[in-house]
Amino acid sequence: MFLTREEEGMLAGQEGRATQKAMQILVALGKIYDAEKLVKVSSVQVSGVSYKNLGDAGLEFLNELAEDGKARVKSTLNPAGMSLTDWKAQGIQSGFAEKQLQVIDAYRRLGLEISCTCTPYLAGNEPSFGQHIAWGESSAVAYANSVIGARTNREGGPSALAASLTGKTPLYGLHLKENRVPTHIVDVDASLGSSEDFAAMGYFTGKVVKDGIPYFRGVKKANLEELKALSAALASSGGIAMFHIAGLTPESDQMVGKTESVTFTLTDLRETGALLNDEGTPDFVSIGCPHCSLTELATVARLLKGKKVKREFWVCCSREVKRQSDEAGYSKAIEASGAKFATDTCMVVAPVEELGYRVVATNSAKACHYLRNAGLRVKFMPMEECVAEATRTH
Numbered sequence: 001m002f003l004t005r006e007e008e009g010m011l012a013g014q015e016g017r018a019t020q021k022a023m024q025i026l027v028a029l030g031k032i033y034d035a036e037k038l039v040k041v042s043s044v045q046v047s048g049v050s051y052k053n054l055g056d057a058g059l060e061f062l063n064e065l066a067e068d069g070k071a072r073v074k075s076t077l078n079p080a081g082m083s084l085t086d087w088k089a090q091g092i093q094s095g096f097a098e099k100q101l102q103v104i105d106a107y108r109r110l111g112l113e114i115s116c117t118c119t120p121y122l123a124g125n126e127p128s129f130g131q132h133i134a135w136g137e138s139s140a141v142a143y144a145n146s147v148i149g150a151r152t153n154r155e156g157g158p159s160a161l162a163a164s165l166t167g168k169t170p171l172y173g174l175h176l177k178e179n180r181v182p183t184h185i186v187d188v189d190a191s192l193g194s195s196e197d198f199a200a201m202g203y204f205t206g207k208v209v210k211d212g213i214p215y216f217r218g219v220k221k222a223n224l225e226e227l228k229a230l231s232a233a234l235a236s237s238g239g240i241a242m243f244h245i246a247g248l249t250p251e252s253d254q255m256v257g258k259t260e261s262v263t264f265t266l267t268d269l270r271e272t273g274a275l276l277n278d279e280g281t282p283d284f285v286s287i288g289c290p291h292c293s294l295t296e297l298a299t300v301a302r303l304l305k306g307k308k309v310k311r312e313f314w315v316c317c318s319r320e321v322k323r324q325s326d327e328a329g330y331s332k333a334i335e336a337s338g339a340k341f342a343t344d345t346c347m348v349v350a351p352v353e354e355l356g357y358r359v360v361a362t363n364s365a366k367a368c369h370y371l372r373n374a375g376l377r378v379k380f381m382p383m384e385e386c387v388a389e390a391t392r393t394h
């Protein structure tokens, strides 16, 4: 792989040990994927922030890098395993909290923004069409590639951090136009009326298309929240990092190559919803996977107005969107009901299973997928029903 003189210098350790380590990671990755060279990135989103996933080995790795490493481009963080300020109210044990705060401190010393959200594009990390970026959060990767038209592979925690410390990433995969063409046509023969419908379609498609690139036909319109839900679901049941929607997403007019064809019907929509429902009565309700937009918070505030929640109800969003919600007056209505904002974290990366909950109601197909893998039972339902479930007396 070709390296510039500056990159050779980084690899030789001329710019410190952390930069050298980062360059070693990128060069190894570039060799595996046959990248011709490295390319500059305009932003980075680092996943692998929750201590639940990192453990002590991950914390040690970060502390080593933080000795002399510094982010060279705008770099934001995925959610942590708890709210950084209100973790006690969430029931988090102090041993876990202490480790999680050490992880955050290492990232802070590395110069990353402590944004702790999986929707960085709603919180100040907004790439433009055609820009190369290195993002690690799978739902945000699918959103950035497909809806924004930025270019990123699905980075792991170490490779995203390496991109942050060098400002570079290997030029392969979805950074190259020829790899962004669809592999499957998905004919949508069902009318989609909500984010949950888009999530169900994404969950179905991910299972069929696996890590290919679906090209949806027959979707007449889609708003930000629906595209966010679709991105997350595609990336959870499958490994999809990019999709196109005919007439809606910015690269959907590109040539459709040799593709397989699938149809998504009303029956598939219903069956996928049913597939994400287990037995049991929910004892925990959560929305905001991926993190809520301001529009979603406005809806929750309206639905909760004048009501009291009867069970634990987490509304997950970024600090930035929570701040906007405070200003708009939505937070008051939400908190007055007894619902809790879960900023900096979410129901999946927080150790919810250790908090004693067994059955989670949520409007996120992605959350259902991962919570079930963690041993919890799940109920997939629209946001209105989540609020009804949270406020119902059983």
Ligand code: F3S
Residues within 6 Å of the ligand: 078, 079, 118, 139, 232, 288, 289, 290, 291, 316, 345, 346, 347, 348, 349, 366, 367, 370
């Ligand atoms: Fe975000 Fe957590 Fe879902 S990180 S996409 S809210 S699993």
